[in-house]
Amino acid sequence: MLKSRKTQVVIIGGGPSGLMLCHMLNHRGIDATVLERKSKSYVLQRIRAGVLEAGTVQLLKDEGLGARMDSEGHSHDALHIAWQGFDPFAIDTNLHTGKKMVAYGQTQITEDLYNALERQGADLVMEAEDVEVHEPDSESPFVTYVSDGQTHKLECDYIAGCDGFHGASRRAIPDSILKTYERVYPFGWLGIMSETPPLKDITYAHHPERGFALASQRSQSLSRYYIQCPVTDDLDSWSDERFWDEIKARFPPELAAQIVSGPSIEKSIAPLRSFVAEPMRYGRLFLAGDAAHIVPPTGAKGLNLAFSDVFYLCRALTEQISNNNQRYLDEYSQTALRRVWTNVRISWWLTGLLHIFPDDTGFDKKIRENEFFHLRKSERAQAALAEQVVGVPFDY
Ligand code: RFL
Ligand code: PHB
Numbered sequence: 001m002l003k004s005r006k007t008q009v010v011i012i013g014g015g016p017s018g019l020m021l022c023h024m025l026n027h028r029g030i031d032a033t034v035l036e037r038k039s040k041s042y043v044l045q046r047i048r049a050g051v052l053e054a055g056t057v058q059l060l061k062d063e064g065l066g067a068r069m070d071s072e073g074h075s076h077d078a079l080h081i082a083w084q085g086f087d088p089f090a091i092d093t094n095l096h097t098g099k100k101m102v103a104y105g106q107t108q109i110t111e112d113l114y115n116a117l118e119r120q121g122a123d124l125v126m127e128a129e130d131v132e133v134h135e136p137d138s139e140s141p142f143v144t145y146v147s148d149g150q151t152h153k154l155e156c157d158y159i160a161g162c163d164g165f166h167g168a169s170r171r172a173i174p175d176s177i178l179k180t181y182e183r184v185y186p187f188g189w190l191g192i193m194s195e196t197p198p199l200k201d202i203t204y205a206h207h208p209e210r211g212f213a214l215a216s217q218r219s220q221s222l223s224r225y226y227i228q229c230p231v232t233d234d235l236d237s238w239s240d241e242r243f244w245d246e247i248k249a250r251f252p253p254e255l256a257a258q259i260v261s262g263p264s265i266e267k268s269i270a271p272l273r274s275f276v277a278e279p280m281r282y283g284r285l286f287l288a289g290d291a292a293h294i295v296p297p298t299g300a301k302g303l304n305l306a307f308s309d310v311f312y313l314c315r316a317l318t319e320q321i322s323n324n325n326q327r328y329l330d331e332y333s334q335t336a337l338r339r340v341w342t343n344v345r346i347s348w349w350l351t352g353l354l355h356i357f358p359d360d361t362g363f364d365k366k367i368r369e370n371e372f373f374h375l376r377k378s379e380r381a382q383a384a385l386a387e388q389v390v391g392v393p394f395d396y
Contacts, residue, residue, distance in 0.1 A: 010158075014124060023117055046106075069104045142154060185296060194263065207250040352368070
């Protein structure tokens, strides 16, 4: 038998964007139901970074989610670049913009959100299977899903598709309406986690023959490192020893000497792509976060973009539902996409600057090197990059 009920907003996906939207809507007196395919423990096990733009930090504080971030996060005020053959240098993002970024894990943010939502008694359905969007372009959309072996129907006023790149909601938009833009990069990131003290600063490295490397961190005793590698590489071919030799070869010697190696506790290869789906609205269905766009991780923009989408979407739904003002809903896709493309561009640019490509010509290498010289020498180039790394404002 079909079980049917009604809510104002159905949110598909209980990752950071879906949870944050639910939290913000509930705070404004709007009913929302989150449908998440996985279990809570699975969602909380995903290891992802969290370099938070100033706007994301402010949004979390404004929404009452700042306490743990304030005590456990650490401020992150520079973009460190180590280019083989040159002294490492840093762009002081705080100096150029007056704004502060914070390094705080996505896993912790997700945990904070689950805790807050559970305290509020929010309507979360975990392990919801076969979620399907119905009639999104009508006045009465609904979503069906299976839970505990039973099919449920959720009638609603609006649907928020926050179900990531592989989710169901983007597919509910007809091909004739949805236009997608994509660049798949000819390499991936091989990442490892190790219980070793990290380098002092999150540092991006470039070696003209060997390619990109990144030294990052989770705590004073937990390090996260990445190197670019062919996406087709077999993980088995990357012993820990080979990884450490390779990453040390990509960093300038004085930094390589500071990298403390140790056994990896996690190792994976992630593909890199830029992807945007337009428009981010179809009738009463609105996409947010990775469901609508993906950026390569160079620059750490994905989560921040997910949160700016949620900011716009919450404002749009609240204005419509509470004040009968549809202006922000009508402008949602256009407003969100402007900021999306700004971040797609900067993530693509940083990826091109710091990686090597299999089809690089001598000309490409010279241009890349010159981009680096210019950035190192020019205060103005540094200020322009700093503005985007810290994050353009939501009203951009
Ligand atoms: P998510 O996190 O993918 O969550 C989507 C949720 O939807 C669920 N789902 C479904 N639920 C119901 N029905 C279905 N049919 C469903 N299909 C999927 C999924 O189980 C999941 O729980 O998307 P969201 O919420 O939009 O959040 C986006 C961010 O997670 C993502 O942009 C970032 O993780 C990207 N990213 C980083 N972003 C940053 O801003 N800073 C970083 O430092 C950073 N580092 C990273 C990253 C992503 C990485 N990945 C994905 C490999 C480092 C890594 C390694
Ligand atoms: C990470 O710590 O995992 C991390 C940091 C910076 C990035 C991407 C990932 O640009």
